[in-house]
Amino acid sequence: MTGRVAGKTALVTGAGSDGGLGAATARRLAEEGATVWLTDIDAAGVQARAAEIGGRARGLVHDVTSETAWDTVIAEIVAEGGGLDILVNNAGIAILRMIEALTPQDYARQMEVNMTSGFLGMRAGVAAMRAAGRGGSIINLSSVAGLVGIPGVSAYAASKAGLRLFGKAIALETAKQGIRVNSVHPGMILTGMQSVALKDNPDQFAIITAGIPMGMMGDPADVANMVLFLASDEARYVTGAEFVVDGGLTAQ
């Protein structure tokens, strides 16, 4: 099999949503020769996305906030494929509220799903990569909200900013073993959920895109292609870094 990630084994979390970034990333990695394991808390969704990709793509139910679920999923992947080369921490939720409306429960859940999951995933992923001794690439899906302030996005921003710096520390801890850790920061990307909302409210589309220098929202493939590069050996000297995919939004 030829391809930019041929012969590698990849795990993409949160890959069950139709038109989401995880499914698009899993598809690109599979197209470029990787054996891809899609995981999600949504059992039906993840099986459907794996079936759409076909080939060697496999779907597994996986709650990224559960330490034991991480152990089970990674053990199964390693048992079948002999190791894990690529881990994409993509699963996430967005609880967007102004400060007075943000409850401690909202805050805790936001941190658990977006940031604690990254800790658990990196810990389990690094252990598997070190055990196999062939290096690896970990890509954490942060956000432009992990770089700049946005009203109503406080807890989400904190979770994404935390993920960004957590990853940099792990990059330093694992650099000598050839395990690279980077973060990707999407701006406004047209995922399935947003396409439906925008179809019903075309005016909203104009308001959102007006603030983007390139004048358009991104496509999930734009993010998937960045993840693919970081996952591949083309990025062999790239670690502890952050990659914005936002049509110029945060350059302003």
Ligand SMILES: NC(=O)c1ccc[n+]([C@@H]2O[C@H](COP(=O)([O-])OP(=O)(O)OC[C@H]3O[C@@H](n4cnc5c(N)ncnc54)[C@H](O)[C@@H]3O)[C@@H](O)[C@H]2O)c1
């Ligand atoms: N779409 C954007 O514009 C955008 C921008 C910046 C960052 N992001 C980030 O990219 C990632 C993917 O976003 P998306 O737009 O594809 O979102 P999405 O809602 O389409 O997909 C997220 C997936 O995560 C899964 N998930 C939620 N909680 C989980 C849990 N506890 N365990 C396992 N899976 C769980 C969901 O079931 C869903 O399939 C997220 O981390 C998001 O914060 C997206």
